Amino acid sequence: MAVAFPVSPLVSATRSSITPTKQVQEDPKTTPTDSFSLGYFKNCRTLNELKQVHSHVTKKGLSHSPSSVTKLIASCAAVGTPESLDYARKAFELHNEDEGTTGSLFMYNSLIRGYASAGLGDEAILLYNEMVVAGIVPDKFTFPFVLSGCTKAVGFCEGVQVHGAVLKMGLEEDVFIANSLVHFYAECGEMNHARKVFDGMLERNVVSWTSLICGYVRRDFPEEAVSLFFEMMEANVSPNSVTIVCLISACAKLKDLELGEKVSAYIGEAGVKLNTVMVNALVDMYMKCGAIDSAKRLFTECVERNLVLCNTIMSNCVRQGQVQEALDVFRGMLQQGPRPDRVTMLSAISACAQLGDLLFGKQCHGYVLRNGLEGWDNISNAMIDMYMKCREQEMGRRAFDCMAKKTVVSWNSLIAGLIKNGFVESAWEVFNEMPESDLVSWNTMVAALVQESMFEEAIELFRVMQNEGINADRVTMVGVASACGYLGALHLAKWILTYIEKNDIHCDMRLATALVDMFARCGDPQSAMQIFNEMAERDVSAWTAAIGAMAMEGNGERAIELFNEMLRQGVKPDEVLFVALLTACSHGRSVDQGWHLFRSMKSVHGISPQVVHYGCMVDILGRAGRLEEALDLIKSMPMEPNDVIWGSLLAACRTHKKTEVAAYAADRITELAPERTGIHVLLSNIYASTGKWTEVAKVRQQLKEKGVHKVPGSSSIEVNGTIHEFTSCDESHPQKIPIALMLQEIICRLKDAGHVPDLTNVMVDVDEQEKEYLLGRHSEKIAIAFGLISTAQGMPIRVVKNLRMCIDCHTFSKTVSRIYEREITVRDNNRFHFFRQGNCSCCDHW
DNA sequence: CTAGGGTTAG
Helix, strand or coil: CCCCCCCCCCCCCCCCCCCCCCCCCCCCCCCHHHHHHHCCHHHCCCHHHHHHHHHHHHHCCCCCCHHHHHHHHHHHHHHCCHHHHHHHHHHHHHHHHHHCCCCCHHHHHHHHHHHHHCCCHHHHHHHHHHHHHCCCCCCCCHHHHHHHHHHHCCCHHHHHHHHHHHHHCCCCCCHHHHHHHHHHHHHCCCHHHHHHHHHCCCCCCHHHHHHHHHHHHHCCCHHHHHHHHHHHHHCCCCCCHHHHHHHHHHHHHHCCHHHHHHHHHHHHHCCCCCCHHHHHHHHHHHHHCCCHHHHHHHHHHCCCCCHHHHHHHHHHHHHCCCHHHHHHHHHHHHHHCCCCCHHHHHHHHHHHHHHCCHHHHHHHHHHHHHCCCCCCHHHHHHHHHHHHHCCCHHHHHHHHHHCCCCCHHHHHHHHHHHHHCCCHHHHHHHHHHCCCCCHHHHHHHHHHHHHCCCHHHHHHHHHHHHHCCCCCCHHHHHHHHHHHHHHCCHHHHHHHHHHHHHCCCCCCHHHHHHHHHHHHHCCCHHHHHHHHHHCCCCCHHHHHHHHHHHHHHCCHHHHHHHHHHHHHCCCCCCHHHHHHHHHHHHHCCCHHHHHHHHHHHHHCCCCCCCHHHHHHHHHHHHHCCCHHHHHHHHHCCCCCCCHHHHHHHHHHHHHHCCHHHHHHHHHHHHHHCCCCCHHHHHHHHHHHHCCCHHHHHHHHHHHHHCCCCCCCCEEEEEECCEEEEEECCCCCCCCHHHHHHHHHHHHHHHHHCCCCCCHHHCCCCCCHHHHHHHHHCCHHHHHHHHHHHHCCCCCCEEEEECCCCCHHHHHHHHHHHHHCCCCEEEECCCCEEEEECCEECCCCCC
């Protein structure tokens, strides 16, 4: 007989639990020594202690008795580390070999339980199958253990088979087994199955309710969890500490502070003892609800520093962008514990990624390597992200390549990283090559196309997604809505809204904001405001979208009303919001209101105006023709004016035909941003409009020398879901002949109605007739003509143009709206124009 | 015997 197990030389004499202190009562079936020694097993808390007891038992020649092996296995399972289970497994197998038997039911149960609770679910399943093959019939204790293993090993199919075995043995009414089934299905995301098992139970205890409640919380149905909790109370089942933890977790997900406080009060009233897990859950809930003071109070009251609490605080700080605070907690942990684990490192690496702090990121990488945490794929994934966000795509790539087991998240992090570093095409290649893509991969690519201003391609990719049977979620729809907004395609916008409703896509604040913005850009402020009004909560971005909608419509007054309403509701304005507000003043031509808001930024709201805000003010003053005032403002700026500022001034000069200031502004722009070639076009437009042809020629010469060409004007119109795009003098459309005929008819009818072509904006010095021809072929006119022939009488026509409309096209549109009795909307690169019965919503100011 | 806190990518 060999001693099978290494015996630790460090026989501990220090622990009293190892030293017998009292007489154990004699057991008639075993010798006194036997029961005396074996009793030590269950006192062991670590593998080392177990090994010592085992060595003691072996010396007494007891190690082969079934009761010894059984107790050893049970104790190893209780210790619950992979090493202790390994030790138990060896004892188990050795015993079976030596005795020529299979293990007993109890041994199997203990080992399966150990594997399941150590998170080694696949081992638990294997052992269960082995046991069944060996002809040992599982009992009612086996099933809860093996089911718990199935949840942890992604063993859904195995679990369903176990369920079958349970039914076969007629054990489905056992409350422990039914509870385990509820938990199993819930963990696998099959809430309907979980619910079915729960509903079929004749007897339910607090664990049954808690398992289902917890399942709903984990699968992101916190409302369902809360209502189930109240159902449980009505059924007169008292919650215990586990139920309460689940409920707090639901409050955190719902960001329902009120309910969270009630739960907290309930704990006190019901006299439930506050334990560590509850404190952790409460701190998490308070932080997610933004009640930082309550979180801090609990934190300081809690004397014990525990790892999960530190991790809770760190992850919440990182998520809320309080990255420095997260790293402070991390530094504290390194100095005085608790020792950071892999979850800690996940937050720390994520913090470095957000900060773009490569140095600290590398230090974290070092800690990960020193502590052997790199085998965990989440850590490697976070590291890919970190290096990519620190603009170290080589390192990110290397972190990716080093991974033995790449997950979808690894691929997605790589794709997102490549896009962030400007390699969209490489990202596209990776996207097509990756072994399995998921929703996040698609969403990343849709968002990337939007970011690259490839809006039609983004919509197209969304269509491919649908053909592939991939269900879009709210993140997809944010990208799609944003693309649609830039395209200004109202039919598509309406379709998108219906799609979201039909597919039951949850409309959170971000998506709702995207939809408000989409409808605003598509020229449907009513729909935009309807969505805005239905929003349950609105942050500053939501208000900005709504104010932006008013700005695009030129409704300055309503924009200000919205702003005041926002202040009443206690939402703090930010820099971006003031851009929307000032733009609204600009389009609403409210100079005084603009000045008032601009001055209040610093004095009332504590926000220092940035260059962009000065730009808005210059725009406001410029449009009103107060060019001297605008110039003074530019000179008083605390920072250097940039090319955008001068661009605003230049644009104003065009409207008010101030060539001298225009030339000065254009020079400043050329100094600051020589690559901004569009400026020369604008300048030559200004000269052309005042008839200064020599100047025009000069500018055109400069343009030629620099190899610059005018950005071609283009207009698009959506008919029956297809977007048709036209450039000026475009003859590429399949229906070019009917379009040309229609255009000719319109021009004739306009002339009859007394319309005189306004040639001032034609930049080319050609004869009047040629000018008239060119003017008549501006892209928006072609698009409108196409709209008239391809849509039914009385239907509105909506056109999107990439440049600002010229004065002649503006008059043209007004007259067409009257003669043909059509509502026409043109969105140019600046704002909306609603033409109706010969008038425009901009009142001829744009 | 069953249930509970912190976890990366868009």
